[in-house]
Amino acid sequence: MEPEQMEAKPPEPASAGAPASRLPHGWVPIGERQWSIVWVGASSLVGTLIIYQTLFFITQVGRLLELPLPVVAIVAVGVVTTVLVVMTLVHRWRWPQPAVNLDTSELRSGTKVVPLAAVTTASLAVVSVRKTRVLVLRVTADKEARAEFVLRNRNNHTPDAETLGVLSEALRRTSIAMPVSKDDPDGRFARYNFPGFLTREQAVALVLDPPESDEPLPILIA
Structure with missing residues (x-):
């Protein structure tokens, strides 16, 4: 089912997140690069x-x-x-190493730099590795840029608190919303039509507290 053009939500002000004085300045790389991440999303x-x-x-x-x-x-x-x-x-070409600049409210993915407000979709990729789940949050800014953030790796580790704080603040400044189908203009069944996608609020909550392997996820898993 093809999504129609989404109505972008205005980004929340920075005051909704961490105090500006505690946020790092300049470009902050988010996450680590692991060769095994290529398998996330595939069983x-x-x-x-x-x-x-x-x-x-x-x-x-x-x-x-x-x-x-x-x-x-x-x-x-x-x-x-x-x-x-x-x-x-x-x-790595399709999903370059991302970085966030909270001073200018921008996302850098490879050589592309876009305003955080241009980011409109977020989805969660999940794959089971031994007794853990790898969780990868993927965001896109239409066809301009895309980025992914490992929230829980195969060793069941999450990024440090500062990284999660930067990412959650960046997400608050985006226009992320659930895709909308022409057959469901009110989005009542968006969770079923687009099971991997998230709202902005869900994405922020996911970053602030990445679920353990035995905890429920905000998306449907086939």
Whole structure:
């Protein structure tokens, strides 16, 4: 179901968040870069199938060419490694390292800089890793910029309090709202039509207190 143009909510004033005197100045990088984050949003089954199909294809080609088993093994490892590297590079190009400047109320994603008020959507990507859940908040400013923030990593760690404070204040200054479908103009069923998306208030609450693995999430999980 395609969302229509969303009616942007005016950003809340800075006074609604942390006191301005306690907020850092200039550009503040948010989060850390992990190669494994490329798998967030995809199930472990999908990842396993990708690797299995790649290894199966290489093995079959090796048999047809009558290559020695050690050669096939080396080629398989090389191909899988290359695939992972390419996927990581593509992911970093699509989701660059974000930074926030609260002095100017701007978001920087890679080489793109946009006003925080231009950020209109937020969604939560979730993937289970062992006994923990990786939580990644993704925000977009139409087609201009996008950014993602790891709220809880595979080691069940969250960003430090200062980082979470900066991010929550930045989110308060955005125009994030739930997408609206033409078939549901009042947004009564937006949670079901767009299960991964969040309101601005939900995004702020999520950042201030990232849920543990046994705690409920503000989105529907299939």
